[in-house]
Amino acid sequence: MKPLSIVVVEDDASTRGILCDWLTQEGHRVTSASGGHEASRVIDGRDIDLVVTDVIMPEGNGLELIGRLKKSHPGVRVLAISGGGSETTSALCLLRAHNAGAHALLLKPFKPDQLREAMASLFAAEESAAMASKPSSPKPGRARTARQPAAPERISRSRELP
Numbered sequence: 076m077k078p079l080s081i082v083v084v085e086d087d088a089s090t091r092g093i094l095c096d097w098l099t100q101e102g103h104r105v106t107s108a109s110g111g112h113e114a115s116r117v118i119d120g121r122d123i124d125l126v127v128t129d130v131i132m133p134e135g136n137g138l139e140l141i142g143r144l145k146k147s148h149p150g151v152r153v154l155a156i157s158g159g160g161s162e163t164t165s166a167l168c169l170l171r172a173h174n175a176g177a178h179a180l181l182l183k184p185f186k187p188d189q190l191r192e193a194m195a196s197l198f199a200a201e202e203s204a205a206m207a208s209k210p211s212s213p214k215p216g217r218a219r220t221a222r223q224p225a226a227p228e229r230i231s232r233s234r235e236l237p
Contacts (some may be wrong), residue, residue, distance in 0.1 A: 076101075076198060080121070083107045084114040084128035084140060090183070091092040091205035095128060111135025115143060117206050123145075123151050125194065128177075130157040141175040152197045 081103050085091035087094040091107050098105045106121075107215075108114035112135035114128065126144060130137040141153050154173035159165035179193045 079124040086132040111140035131160040
């Protein structure tokens with residue numbers, strides 16, 4: 076996946092830090108915000124590819140942010156994450172995020188590979204179009220192998236989401 080410009084919106088500082096670390100290790104440009112209001116200021120006037128946002132936050136919730144993004148940045152993809160809250164379940168939070176316009180959903184806690192898979196599915200059509208536009212024949216003097224070695228795991232598994 077090509078490097079993306081990502082904004083992580085999460086009120087829990089530990090979770091926000093872990094997500095930023097994971098995404099930075101993958102080569103993405105990451106900015107963070109602790110709530111929806113701050114995220115709006117961070118995003119305003121910037122070219123953003125993806126917003127990863129918690130749904131329940133005290134300083135402007137993710138549902139409000141998703142609604143604003145649909146109007147102000149319609150091309151930005153949104154990945155909503157939730158671990159629920161004191162008054163609702165995680166599943167209900169994510170259903171509301173989906174109905175508000177989130178493109179993908181992840182239930183907390185999740186692992187780095189689940190985040191990677193969700194992001195890959197969001198950008199799969201773009202990646203396919205880019206691959207289709209590239210020539211498929213090998214360059215002269217280079218053999219094409221039937222099986223390429225697996226890429227090394229880049230995201231550290233030493234830190235898990237709380």
